[in-house]
Amino acid sequence: MKTDQLIDMLSTNVEPVKSGQLGKTLAWGLVIGGAASFCVMFATVGLRTAATGVSHMGYLALKVLFMLSVIGMGTGLLIKLIRPGQDGRKLFRLMFLPFLAAGFAGIVALALEPSAAWDRMILGTQWAMCLFCIPLFAIVPFSVLIWALRKGAPTNLKRTGAIAGLVAGALGATAYAFHCPDNSLPFIAIWYGAMVVLCGWVGAWLGPRLLRW
Amino acid sequence: MNVRSTEPELRALKMAGLDGDAAAHKALLETLSNQLRAYFKGQLGHFNRSPVEAEDLVQEALIAIHTRRESYDTSQLFTPWVYAIARYKFLDYLRRTKTSIRDLPIEDAEGVPTQDDQVHVESSLDLNKLMAGLSPKVRQAIQCVKLDGLSVSDAAVRCGMSESNVKVSVHRGLRALALQISKERQP
Numbered sequence: 001m002k003t004d005q006l007i008d009m010l011s012t013n014v015e016p017v018k019s020g021q022l023g024k025t026l027a028w029g030l031v032i033g034g035a036a037s038f039c040v041m042f043a044t045v046g047l048r049t050a051a052t053g054v055s056h057m058g059y060l061a062l063k064v065l066f067m068l069s070v071i072g073m074g075t076g077l078l079i080k081l082i083r084p085g086q087d088g089r090k091l092f093r094l095m096f097l098p099f100l101a102a103g104f105a106g107i108v109a110l111a112l113e114p115s116a117a118w119d120r121m122i123l124g125t126q127w128a129m130c131l132f133c134i135p136l137f138a139i140v141p142f143s144v145l146i147w148a149l150r151k152g153a154p155t156n157l158k159r160t161g162a163i164a165g166l167v168a169g170a171l172g173a174t175a176y177a178f179h180c181p182d183n184s185l186p187f188i189a190i191w192y193g194a195m196v197v198l199c200g201w202v203g204a205w206l207g208p209r210l211l212r213w
Numbered sequence: 214m215n216v217r218s219t220e221p222e223l224r225a226l227k228m229a230g231l232d233g234d235a236a237a238h239k240a241l242l243e244t245l246s247n248q249l250r251a252y253f254k255g256q257l258g259h260f261n262r263s264p265v266e267a268e269d270l271v272q273e274a275l276i277a278i279h280t281r282r283e284s285y286d287t288s289q290l291f292t293p294w295v296y297a298i299a300r301y302k303f304l305d306y307l308r309r310t311k312t313s314i315r316d317l318p319i320e321d322a323e324g325v326p327t328q329d330d331q332v333h334v335e336s337s338l339d340l341n342k343l344m345a346g347l348s349p350k351v352r353q354a355i356q357c358v359k360l361d362g363l364s365v366s367d368a369a370v371r372c373g374m375s376e377s378n379v380k381v382s383v384h385r386g387l388r389a390l391a392l393q394i395s396k397e398r399q400p
Contacts, residue, residue: 001340006272007242009340009359010279010387015380016233017283083286084297153281155301212305213277213391 022152023079029148030075033141034171040137041175045129048179059183063192067170067177069098070196074167078145081160082152092159095166099193106189124182127191133179134195135202137172138165142203146210154211161207162200169199219244224291231282242275249274249299256303266306269338269394274302276391280384309395338394346393347386350374354382355390 041047073095080088110118124130145164154160173192182191223241230238253267253274277298285294344352350372357368358379369376 001272001338003246003268003272003275004243005340006275007239007246010275011235011239011242012360012362013358013365013383014230014233014235014238015365017231019231019283019287021283083284083289083294084281084301085293086286086289153277153284153298153301155297213281213388 022082025148025151026075026078026082026145029144030071030141030167030171033144033168034174036140036144037137037171037175038178040140041133041179044136045133045176045179048181056183059188060177062185063177063180063188064174066098066102066188066192067174067196070095070170071167071174073098074163074170077163078149078160078167081156081163082149082154084153084155087156087159092163095163099197102185102189102193106186109185118186121184121186122190124184124187124191126181127187130176130180130182130187130191131195133176134169134172134192135199137175138168138199139172141171142168142199146206149211150213153213157208157211158204159207160211162204164207165203166196166200168203169196172199220290220292223295227282227285227291228287231285231287238279242279245278245295246271246275248295252299253303260307270302270306272338273306273391273394274299276387276394277302280387280391305395343390343393347389351382351386351389354379355386358383359387 073091077088077091077095080086080091110121113121142165145168146161149160149164173196177192223244226237226241226244230241249271250267253270257263257267257270278295281298285291344355347355353372354368354374357363357371358365363371365376365379368374369379372379374382
């Protein structure tokens with residue numbers, strides 16, 4: 001095939017491009033993925049209605065806040081990563097902040113309690129459930145995000161996959177928070193943090209395989 | 214890629230192309246094809262590869278620049294966008310063809326032509342063969358709109374599809390072609 005032949009073909013009947021389409025696709029991906037992970041939560045473990053009270057609501061708000069900060073930053077980064085020539089290096093470094101903050105809060109909370117209470121604070125009552133549910137709830141949002149990202153043109157596939165994994169993990173963790181009976185800062189820092197990071201790690205591994213173009 | 218001096222002109226062409234100006238889009242792709250050819254030849258020279266491979270890469274990059282054209286953020290510079298796509302396609306090509314940096318014989322990395330305006334160089338790709346790999350509906354849409362030059366509404370009548378269906382088919386088809394090209398080159 002001659003190159004000028006190809007150029008003729010590509011520039012015949014050029015359609016105008018609507019701007020902002022990629023951002024919209026990504027936003028829809030987030031909404032659909034988030035809704036799906038809540039549906040999976042309702043269908044499997046269900047909403048926790050028995051535990052109410054100020055303390056429970058406070059911890060729920062903390063969990064959601066932690067996860068929303070990951071989702072917010074991650075989405076901002078993804079919008080950059082699907083556009084060639086923008087690597088968003090600064091924002092990528094900031095991604096570690098929510099995890100560091102949660103870890104710090106967890107350590108402080110442990111330091112304030114006697115060591116006899118540490119086991120209960122770290123393991124809670126359902127740490128294994130947390131381990132299982134967050135990645136499970138993250139599967140659908142991750143697939144939807146990958147679908148949305150493939151509409152763009154990510155050039156750093158590993159990083160894009162990692163961030164997609166983190167955001168999907170955070171969406172899954174947000175859904176799980178509405179079931180989770182464990183209310184302690186070290187629990188949130190360790191299990192929520194670790195599971196979301198694990199999702200990011202899996203995303204980094206899958207990125208180059210799923211996002212190639 | 215020596216594009217620093219041409220950034221404003223290229224950006225203007227790109228913006229017009231995004232608004233649907235076919236002539237501007239064509240002029241843009243023509244200018245870029247020369248710059249990409251020089252860039253890929255230079256890069257391939259470091260790896261001791263032939264110019265036919267450069268032409269394959271030029272065409273692959275052009276298809277990417279066209280089918281992913283909405284990924285350009287109009288508030289940013291145009292040159293880094295093109296360069297990032299070219300670089301991505303080059304690294305992907307190396308990975309595909311299993312060449313590593315270690316294969317470079319250092320004494321051969323010299324005397325690489327960096328300017329070349331042969332637009333008529335042929336790549337190893339066969340359009341008809343690539344088209345045969347598409348689904349009939351998509352192939353028909355590309356044939357009508359991209360090769361025969363019918364307008365979208367005329368193509369819709371000829372193919373018996375809705376206009377939006379034709380547009381979507383063409384877009385999908387071009388992306389599928391790009392994917393086939395990269396598969397074709399797998400050893």
